[in-house]
Amino acid sequence: MKEDSPTVYIVHHIDTEGPLHEPMQEVFKRIETILGVSLNLFPSPQNLKKIQAGQLENVSNSIADAARAIADPHLLGFKSSWSEVDEMLYRMMSKDYRNSLRDSFGNGWIYNWHILDHVGFVTNERRRDLGYLNIFNHYEQILKETDSAQDELHWHFHPLPFFREAHIPATSYDNSFYELHQVMCRRLIEKHWFPRINRAGFHTVRPDSNFFLEQWIPFDASNQSMIEENEQVQKDAINGRFGDWKGAPSDWSVYHPDLYDWRKPGDLKRVIAKCLNLKTRFRNISQNELEIAFSKAQRENSGVYVGVTNHDFREMSVEIEAFYQLLSNVAKNYPDVKFQFSGALGAFRNVLGYSSTEIRKNRIMIEAEINEEVLKVEVVNGALFGSQPYLALKSSTGTYWHDNFDFGKPGKEFFYTFDRNTITLDALSTIAIAANDKYGNTSIVEIQLANASVKSNKPYQQ
Ligand SMILES: [Zn+2]
Numbered sequence: 001m002k003e004d005s006p007t008v009y010i011v012h013h014i015d016t017e018g019p020l021h022e023p024m025q026e027v028f029k030r031i032e033t034i035l036g037v038s039l040n041l042f043p044s045p046q047n048l049k050k051i052q053a054g055q056l057e058n059v060s061n062s063i064a065d066a067a068r069a070i071a072d073p074h075l076l077g078f079k080s081s082w083s084e085v086d087e088m089l090y091r092m093m094s095k096d097y098r099n100s101l102r103d104s105f106g107n108g109w110i111y112n113w114h115i116l117d118h119v120g121f122v123t124n125e126r127r128r129d130l131g132y133l134n135i136f137n138h139y140e141q142i143l144k145e146t147d148s149a150q151d152e153l154h155w156h157f158h159p160l161p162f163f164r165e166a167h168i169p170a171t172s173y174d175n176s177f178y179e180l181h182q183v184m185c186r187r188l189i190e191k192h193w194f195p196r197i198n199r200a201g202f203h204t205v206r207p208d209s210n211f212f213l214e215q216w217i218p219f220d221a222s223n224q225s226m227i228e229e230n231e232q233v234q235k236d237a238i239n240g241r242f243g244d245w246k247g248a249p250s251d252w253s254v255y256h257p258d259l260y261d262w263r264k265p266g267d268l269k270r271v272i273a274k275c276l277n278l279k280t281r282f283r284n285i286s287q288n289e290l291e292i293a294f295s296k297a298q299r300e301n302s303g304v305y306v307g308v309t310n311h312d313f314r315e316m317s318v319e320i321e322a323f324y325q326l327l328s329n330v331a332k333n334y335p336d337v338k339f340q341f342s343g344a345l346g347a348f349r350n351v352l353g354y355s356s357t358e359i360r361k362n363r364i365m366i367e368a369e370i371n372e373e374v375l376k377v378e379v380v381n382g383a384l385f386g387s388q389p390y391l392a393l394k395s396s397t398g399t400y401w402h403d404n405f406d407f408g409k410p411g412k413e414f415f416y417t418f419d420r421n422t423i424t425l426d427a428l429s430t431i432a433i434a435a436n437d438k439y440g441n442t443s444i445v446e447i448q449l450a451n452a453s454v455k456s457n458k459p460y461q462q
Contacts, residue, residue, distance in 0.1 A: 006297035006304075008339040009347035010103065010327065012320070013199050013221050013275055013309040015156050016113040018135045020313040021080035021127040024048065031067050034281075039067075069281045079313050080127065082138070092317055093146040101324050104331070104338035109320065111148070112344045113139055113312075114156035114199040117186075120179040121166035128166050132186050140191075152343045155195035155217060157183065158202070159209075169201070169242060173208040180212070181402035185392035185432075189400065192460040194390065194434035194442050197221060197344045199275070199309065203243040203283075205262040214268050215386040218438050219348045221307040223274040224283045225250040225263070227292065243283065250274070252293045252304050254351055269385060269438060271348060275307025278319035285323060290330040297337045303351040307344075345440050354439055364437035368445040370454055373424075375416040375431060377405065377445070382437045384411055389435040391416060396429045426452040 022030075025043040031051070032039055037059060041047045050056065051071045056064040079085045091097060098108030115136045118128045129135060136153070143151055157180060161170040173180060187193045198213055200222035205213070213220060225248035248263040249255050254273045258266025276285040285308050297304040310319050331339055342350075349359060364382035366389055368375060377389055393401045403422065405414035418425045431447040444460040 006301050006337045007104075007350070008293050008297050008304045008306055008337060009342040009350060010339055011112060011221065011273075011275075011305060011307045011342050011344050011347045012110065013112045013114055013154070013307055013344065014316070015116065015199055015201075015309060015311050016135060016139060017116045017118070017156075017311060017313060018129040018138065019081050019085050019127065020078045020311075022076065022078050023125075026125070027071060027076060031070050034070055035063055035066055037063055066281075072281075074279065074314070074318055075281065077315055079315070082129070085312055086142070088315060088317070089142050089312070090146065092320075093142065093148050093151075095147075097317075101320065101341075103341045105340055107341060110341045110343055111151045112154055112197070113143075113151060114154045114197075115139060116156045116158060116201075117179075117183045118158070118166055119183065120160045120164060120176070122164040124166045126167040130166065132182065133190060136187065136191065136193075150343065152197075152345060153193070154197040154199065154344060156199045156201060169204075171202070171204045171206050171209075171242070173206070173212050182400055184216075184390065185394070185400040185402050188390065188392045188432045188434050188444065189394050189430050189446070192432075192444055192446065193462065194436065194444060196436055196440045196442060196462070197348070203245075207260070207262075210257065210259075210262040210268075214270055215388075216390055216436065218270050218385045218436050218440055219273070219344065220270060221273045221275040221305075221309075221344060223248050223255075223263075223272050224276060225274065226276070226283060227288065248272075248274075252289075252296055252306060254305055254348070271352065273305040273307050273348065273351075275309050278308050278310040278323050280310075285326070287326055287330060290326060291333070294330055294334040294337050294339075298334055303347075303353075305347050305351045349439060359439045359441065362437065362439065363441045364435050364443045365459075366433060366435050366443045366445055367459075368431075368433050368447060368457065370425070370431075370447065373418045375418070375447075376408075377414040377416075377433050379412050379435065382441065382443075385436045385438050388414055389433045392430075392432045392434075393423065393428055394430040394432075395423065395427050424452070425449060 028043040051067050054064050054068040101109045117132050118130045159170040159172050159176040161168040195217050198217050198220040203224050223245050224243050225245040227250050252274050254271050255265040257268045258264040277283045293304045293306045362382045365380050367380050368377045388405045391403050428449050434444045436442050442462040447457045448455040
């Protein structure tokens with residue numbers, strides 16, 4: 001089903017990570033790593049100014065330019081404490097600020113907060129807020145205080161590097177499964193929350209995360225394929241190191257990925273949208289990229305998903321306002337095309353042509369019950385996205401586990417046995433089960449236990 005009128009959905013995804021501190025010597029080290037050069041410079045404010053003025057000596061002009069881009073004062077202006085982040089959040093989540101930026105329908109700005117838990121790390125040079133649910137709880141509170149019901153909370157995860165430093169990027173979900181499931185379990189049990197939309201950590205999907213996402217999360221706004229790539233000087237981005245969306249659809253279409261290669265359109269069920277950076281050192285949204293999106297909407301008389309992304313540890317207003325200017329300029333050239341600030345969920349549903357009736361009628365609904373030592377989960381309405389519902393357990397001493405179900409009737413019925421091969425019911429306080437459908441509806445059931453008997457059995461919807 002096509003949209004009635006061509007609309008560009010502007011979806012602002014924020015990798016929500018809390019404060020970040022960067023010592024001066026780290027800036028110099030980072031420039032050297034990214035560019036693969038040795039600066040031979042003492043990390044002083046004077047030398048930083050030199051770099052920012054493009055006056056690096058003994059290097060090529062392209063290296064000097066690239067170093068200047070990395071050391072851009074805006075990019076180095078990290079908010080290093082929660083009070084600095086919060087000052088920005090209260091200001092930017094106010095009605096006044098949101099309404100100073102209006103879409104074609106007169107509505108104000110919407111944020112999609114992709115919340116990260118910094119966990120599993122043993123060093124913390126950048127003073128990140130380490131701990132399960134810390135950032136989630138912080139944002140939950142601020143969303144409430146600022147009356148920001150139009151915003152959405154979504155998923156973001158950083159795989160763990162070999163040496164578990166909190167500031168080092170990595171790509172392997174296989175190496176991170178313990179923490180990954182701990183985050184999933186705690187959000188499900190403590191917050192009745194289950195992910196529906198992914199933003200890949202470091203923009204990076206690999207076969208292991210491709211398989212993981214396909215089991216649980218129906219939408220992903222991580223494709224950074226661009227019409228023109230310009231990453232030659234930045235050594236941390238060549239040969240597909242981090243990111244790597246080469247060959248993925250770059251025309252702002254959404255696509256189902258392939259089992260073996262996340263960049264290729266294929267037969268998997270989840271849907272990937274394109275999402276470019278705001279004001280960073282590469283893969284930025286541009287006039288040209290926006291023109292492509294608007295002309296696609298006009299040509300196809302359809303909805304187009306335009307994701308843009310940044311971080312909560314920089315001054316986001318500078319990035320958003322520069323983007324808004326770009327957007328207004330491009331929109332003027334396409335009077336027939338409307339643009340709408342949008343929650344990610346609504347935008348995916350609209351570009352995929354799901355009607356509200358269809359979404360409501362087929363809404364996934366699961367029920368669960370315990371008979372003796374066996375948990376039975378049934379899909380009583382709609383169809384499951386992925387292979388099985390997600391199972392999270394919490395012991396009476398506060399330990400969390402995830403496990404597979406045993407499969408009964410395909411797609412409809414799942415079992416789990418509590419015994420000495422797993423854990424006995426008397427050791428548990430909570431069992432939570434979550435399931436998504438392809439529309440991004442979520443059904444959650446939570447069973448509370450005491451002394452091996454059921455105290456409550458309650459459904460939750462997000
Ligand atoms: Zn991140």
